[in-house]
Amino acid sequence: MAETGKLDLVERLTNECIDLCRSVLRGRKLIDPLVDPAFRTERLKRALDEQKTAIGEMEMAVDRIMSAVERIGEIDFSARADAGEQIASCCEEIMEACCFQDITGQRLTHVMGTLGDVRKGLDELAGGRQSANASPAASGLLNGPALPGDAMEQDAVDKLLASGGK
Amino acid sequence: MAVDMKMPILIVDDYKTMLRIVRNLLQKLGFSDIDEAMDGTDALAKLKGRRYGLVISDWNMQPMTGYELLQKVRADDSLKSLPFVMVTAESKVENVVAARQAGVNNYIIKPFSAEVLKAKLKTVLGDF
Numbered sequence: 001m002a003e004t005g006k007l008d009l010v011e012r013l014t015n016e017c018i019d020l021c022r023s024v025l026r027g028r029k030l031i032d033p034l035v036d037p038a039f040r041t042e043r044l045k046r047a048l049d050e051q052k053t054a055i056g057e058m059e060m061a062v063d064r065i066m067s068a069v070e071r072i073g074e075i076d077f078s079a080r081a082d083a084g085e086q087i088a089s090c091c092e093e094i095m096e097a098c099c100f101q102d103i104t105g106q107r108l109t110h111v112m113g114t115l116g117d118v119r120k121g122l123d124e125l126a127g128g129r130q131s132a133n134a135s136p137a138a139s140g141l142l143n144g145p146a147l148p149g150d151a152m153e154q155d156a157v158d159k160l161l162a163s164g165g166k
Numbered sequence: 167m168a169v170d171m172k173m174p175i176l177i178v179d180d181y182k183t184m185l186r187i188v189r190n191l192l193q194k195l196g197f198s199d200i201d202e203a204m205d206g207t208d209a210l211a212k213l214k215g216r217r218y219g220l221v222i223s224d225w226n227m228q229p230m231t232g233y234e235l236l237q238k239v240r241a242d243d244s245l246k247s248l249p250f251v252m253v254t255a256e257s258k259v260e261n262v263v264a265a266r267q268a269g270v271n272n273y274i275i276k277p278f279s280a281e282v283l284k285a286k287l288k289t290v291l292g293d294f
Contacts, residue, residue: 092194092280095187099277102181103255106226141233141264142226145255145276152257154275154282160262161273 027125034121047114049147050107057107061100068093106144169294173219174199178209178235179253180227184276188222188253191280195287196294206230210238213245220291225254225261233265240269249290253278 033039068090077083145151152160175197177188185202192200201216203209205227213221221239223232230238232252239245252265255276262273272286288294 092191095190096277096279098183098187101183102179102224103276105181106255141256141258141261142231143256143258143261144226146257150258152259152262152275154278157257157262157273157275160259161266161270 030125031121034118039117043114043117046147047111050110050144053147054104054107054111057100057104061097064097065094068097103145110144167292169291170219171196171294172199173197174201174216175220175222176201176203176209176212176218178203178206178221178223178227178232180204180224184224184253188283191283192222194280195284206232206235206238209235213239213248218248220249220251220287222251222253225252225256225265233261233268236265236268236270251286251290253283 072087072090075083075086080086175192177185177192177200179185179188179202185204189200189202201212201218203212206223207230209221209223210230212218221235223235225232232254236250236252239248239250246269249271250269251272251274252270253274253276254261257275265273271290274282274286
């Protein structure tokens with residue numbers, strides 16, 4: 001009887017160990033997409049870089065717009081015959097600066113995609129459900145705005161086009 | 167031959183701000199007939215319905231990108247000679263090479279200045 005009790009206990013402990021191992025394996029599988037080096041070192045790092053760059057770009061755009069507005073404020077309309085020209089030039093400057101909305105919008109879309117995948121991974125961990133694959137990063141030729149130091153300048157693009165794209 | 171400043175121009179971008187910026191800059195350069203599309207699919211439908219003199223397109227749009235639009239334009243007998251300028255933040259070498267191979271007439275990196283736009287349009291259309 002005592003032997004049977006011991007065997008039952010061993011069997012129960014063994015089953016619990018097996019369940020525990022299965023849970024660990026399932027948890028590892030769920031967390032895999034988030035701890036994947038490609039995700040951490042590439043997508044998460046890129047998201048942080050994108051956000052930092054976007055903040056810098058917004059600051060530069062606001063500075064450019066504010067400078068143009070200040071220049072308009074400094075125009076002496078009574079003395080300057082070319083006041084209209086000065087204002088037109090400032091307006092053009094403001095318009096060019098507004099390009100930032102497109103660029104930063106694309107950067108923040110990258111960040112949102114990465115955060116969305118993190119949230120999905122965490123939701124699945126919390127719910128204990130089987131992880132679906134994280135959505136792939138922008139593939140093919142859809143890279144979005146390049147990060148500083150990683151972009152071609154317009155002059156280089158012109159040379160490349162002139163060379164026939166080789 | 168002088169550039170027809172009244173020729174219809176189609177600008178394609180999924181950001182309304184960019185459409186406004188490009189439209190304003192084109193108007194400042196003297197172009198008056200400007201249409202807008204929000205992505206490649208919308209643009210292609212417009213290109214089938216009207217004869218344009220120039221397309222200025224962004225790259226990164228859904229569901230049809232500017233690159234796919236360029237390929238479709240070049241594959242269409244009635245559109246293949248249409249001047250096509252890419253204005254995009256996609257500034258990797260592979261993008262420029264792909265666009266060039268697909269037959270783009272010029273490629274402008276965002277953000278750009280009015281001067282750059284003017285210079286590139288002169289390269290494509292001739293002096294104006």
